[in-house]
Amino acid sequence: MGAGTLAAANRLSIVAARAALAKGEVSAAELAELHLAAIEKTKDLNAWVVVAAERARAMAKAADTRLAAARQGKGAAGLLDGIPLAVKDMFCTAGVQTTASSRILEGFVPTYESTVTTKLWEQGAVMLGKVSCDEFAMGSSNATSAWGPVKNPWLRKGDNRPLVPGGSSGGSAAAVAARAAMGATGTDTGGSIRQPAAFVGITGLKPTYGRCSRWGIVAFASSLDQAGPMARTVKDCALMLQAMAGFDPKDSTSVDRPVPDYVAACGGSLKGLRIGVPKEYRPDGMDPVIDRLWEQGVAWLRDAGAVPVPISLPNTKHALPAYYVIAPAEASSNLARYDGVRFGRRVPGEDLTDLYERTRGEGFGAEVKRRILIGTYVLSAGYYDAYYLKAQKVRRLIADDFDAAFRQCDAILTPTTPTAAFALGEKQDDPVAMYLNDVLTVTVNLAGLPGLSVPAGLSGEGLPLGLQVIGRAFDEETVLKVGQAIEAAARFEALPQVCA
Numbered sequence: 001m002g003a004g005t006l007a008a009a010n011r012l013s014i015v016a017a018r019a020a021l022a023k024g025e026v027s028a029a030e031l032a033e034l035h036l037a038a039i040e041k042t043k044d045l046n047a048w049v050v051v052a053a054e055r056a057r058a059m060a061k062a063a064d065t066r067l068a069a070a071r072q073g074k075g076a077a078g079l080l081d082g083i084p085l086a087v088k089d090m091f092c093t094a095g096v097q098t099t100a101s102s103r104i105l106e107g108f109v110p111t112y113e114s115t116v117t118t119k120l121w122e123q124g125a126v127m128l129g130k131v132s133c134d135e136f137a138m139g140s141s142n143a144t145s146a147w148g149p150v151k152n153p154w155l156r157k158g159d160n161r162p163l164v165p166g167g168s169s170g171g172s173a174a175a176v177a178a179r180a181a182m183g184a185t186g187t188d189t190g191g192s193i194r195q196p197a198a199f200v201g202i203t204g205l206k207p208t209y210g211r212c213s214r215w216g217i218v219a220f221a222s223s224l225d226q227a228g229p230m231a232r233t234v235k236d237c238a239l240m241l242q243a244m245a246g247f248d249p250k251d252s253t254s255v256d257r258p259v260p261d262y263v264a265a266c267g268g269s270l271k272g273l274r275i276g277v278p279k280e281y282r283p284d285g286m287d288p289v290i291d292r293l294w295e296q297g298v299a300w301l302r303d304a305g306a307v308p309v310p311i312s313l314p315n316t317k318h319a320l321p322a323y324y325v326i327a328p329a330e331a332s333s334n335l336a337r338y339d340g341v342r343f344g345r346r347v348p349g350e351d352l353t354d355l356y357e358r359t360r361g362e363g364f365g366a367e368v369k370r371r372i373l374i375g376t377y378v379l380s381a382g383y384y385d386a387y388y389l390k391a392q393k394v395r396r397l398i399a400d401d402f403d404a405a406f407r408q409c410d411a412i413l414t415p416t417t418p419t420a421a422f423a424l425g426e427k428q429d430d431p432v433a434m435y436l437n438d439v440l441t442v443t444v445n446l447a448g449l450p451g452l453s454v455p456a457g458l459s460g461e462g463l464p465l466g467l468q469v470i471g472r473a474f475d476e477e478t479v480l481k482v483g484q485a486i487e488a489a490a491r492f493e494a495l496p497q498v499c500a
Contacts (some may be wrong), residue, residue: 002381009303010500013358014083014236015263017182021067021082023321028067028082031182032060032126033218035084038180038500042168043421045151045498047174049089050097051129056084059126066124079243081124086131086181088172089226091117093130100169100218101145102135104363105344110139111478114216115248116185116227123243128181131171135365136335137187137220140195140437144367152200152421153178153496156461160435163421163463166196166437169332172230173200179500183231183240185462187217189224190323191416191441194453197230198416198466201455201494202482204230205237208474210255211447212241221330222253225321225447234454234483238262243475257474265477266484271305273480276409280316283439290465291459294415297467300489302481304355308493309409316443318394323442330377331368338363370431399447406472411482415440416466420459440468449475455492464494 009026036053063082070077073113090097092110099105110342121127134144135328141164142150150170152163154177173196173270176184186193188206197204205228211228219225229240242263247256258317277298282291298308340346340359347362349355362370378387390439405412418439427434450473453466467486473481 006030006168010038010182012182013229013233014080014182014239017083018080019043022070022077022464024071026422028060028063028126028305031059031082032056032084035128035180035182037162038178040323041181041500042153042178042498045153045174045178046148047131047171047178049099049101049132049147049171050254050354052096052127053097056126056128059121063124064128075092078122078124079239080120082126083124083182084126084128085120086128086135086172086175086184086439087117088169088185088187089130090133090137090187090218091185093117093127093216093358095099096130098130098218099146100136101133101147102363102365102368103146103345104338104359112216112290115213115250116217117385118313119246121230123348125243131175131184133171134168135368136331137168137192138367138371139167140434141427142196144365146365149424150174151424153498154200154421154463156463159356162424164199164424166199166421168192169230169489170196173197173202173204176202176230176232177496178498182217183229186230187225187227187228188445189220189327190445191438193228193230194416194441194451194466194468197453199421201464201492201496202232203234203237203455204228204453205241205476206444206451207245207282207476208251210420211476212244213246213251213254215248215250216227219334221327222334223330224327226445227261234241234452234480234487235263235266236481237452238266256413260477262476262480265480268481269305270301270482270485273306273411274409275301275306275480276309276311276405278313278316278405278412280313281414281440283418286415287420287459289459290418291414293415294467297456297486299414300486304485304489309404311408311412313443315394315397315401319398319446320436320439320442321444322398323395323438324374325387326395328371328375329379329388330375332372332379335368335372341424353377395446398443402447402449411478412470413482414470415466416453416467420461420463420465444470449460449473453485454483454490456486456490457492458494
């Protein structure tokens with residue numbers, strides 16, 4: 001690559017960078033340095049918790065050795081050899097601080113590596129560092145991080161107020177959108193990959209529950225959490241998922257089935273494919289521009305040979321309240337382990353109970369405390385049947401709705417979010433308004449299905465908007481194929497105002 005081309009190499013897609021690395025047109029070391037410089041250039045976004053510069057350089061050097069050997073026919077390069085990635089602060093990384101963006105885990109350095117990141121490193125990916133998220137992944141704005149809010153690299157036309165990047169994977173989204181990382185890991189409990197991807201104009205994939213191991217990921221709600229990739233194109237996400245997915249005997253919820261060739265699935269014909277369009281996905285307050293974009297998305301898929309089919313998901317209206325009973329209930333149980341005794345922050349007290357109270361009182365932020373209290377309440381004697389058990393029954397009904405819908409269609413198309421990104425602090429004092437950001441995404445988690453957000457257009461204020469593709473369980477191939485068709489039709493090439 002010439003000097004000018006090399007300087008812009010951080011704007012390549014993963015697929016394009018992989019090809020350039022294989023030909024020796026750019027080195028992994030050069031890519032790592034470009035991205036470390038991009039991190040510095042975009043530091044005002046506050047996306048990074050830890051920048052692992054020396055580890056990135058060492059991993060890049062090792063990748064260059066493997067790539068050189070592969071070019072000489074003396075071995076094969078990994079799927080992601082030399083590709084610089086960001087890691088959400090929910091993934092345990094051996095020797096690198098992991099805090100879940102919470103003060104209660106400040107200074108915690110794991111001695112072990114999560115299964116997902118292990119798989120990425122085995123395929124040659126380079127770790128740039130850890131990126132911020134909402135504390136314990138609880139939020140839709142990345143404003144609840146103990147290390148301060150992350151800013152969206154996009155701005156509204158004529159308005160310099162900082163916007164949220166979405167959450168909880170807002171640091172991952174901002175880093176990828178600002179070209180400070182080629183891809184990033186995310187976790188999605190109620191939309192935490194797809195919603196931030198839509199807010200910053202990138203692609204985000206929430207795989208089927210059980211497709212990627214949860215071992216080594218800090219738990220929020222165990223029956224809902226799922227790791228997934230965030231990148232700039234559908235094929236990039238497919239490539240990352242191929243590296244991340246697979247059975248893990250250490251995770252009892254991991255599903256033992258082969259990992260398909262996800263990249264090959266991208267770009268297949270849509271002729272005769274039935275695309276469900278659910279009538280219930282028009283919540284109050286949805287931006288009319290998003291409604292029109294949804295109609296445009298249906299038209300794009302029709303032009304590609306697909307057949308739109310009207311469907312009904314009648315229990316959608318119950319999804320959000322069911323989710324905000326189940327998720328806090330599981331969180332209250334999972335977060336009981338943070339007590340100041342075994343690891344993380346410890347605030348001394350007069351006795352053991354006082355130590356617990358002081359540690360948790362100082363260590364947890366307001367949103368985490370709120371969800372622990374809600375979860376403890378709905379699980380308490382006298383309320384378990386009225387709230388938690390009823391929410392689980394609603395969850396079953398939502399899954400049944402999808403089962404019925406997929407007898408009529410092969411994939412479902414909806415908007416990803418009801419609005420574009422909002423200003424920092426705009427909804428922070430109204431928890432219900434904040435929770436409504438997940439209204440179009442939580443159903444996918446409750447049913448354990450795959451969902452993909454693809455950037456498809458801009459709002460009237462010049463902000464990115466996404467369309468969501470939902471598929472049958474373990475049918476990521478169809479989801480990616482439909483997503484690729486939307487990407488090809490939308491030709492979304494806009495860049496944010498803050499961009500390395």
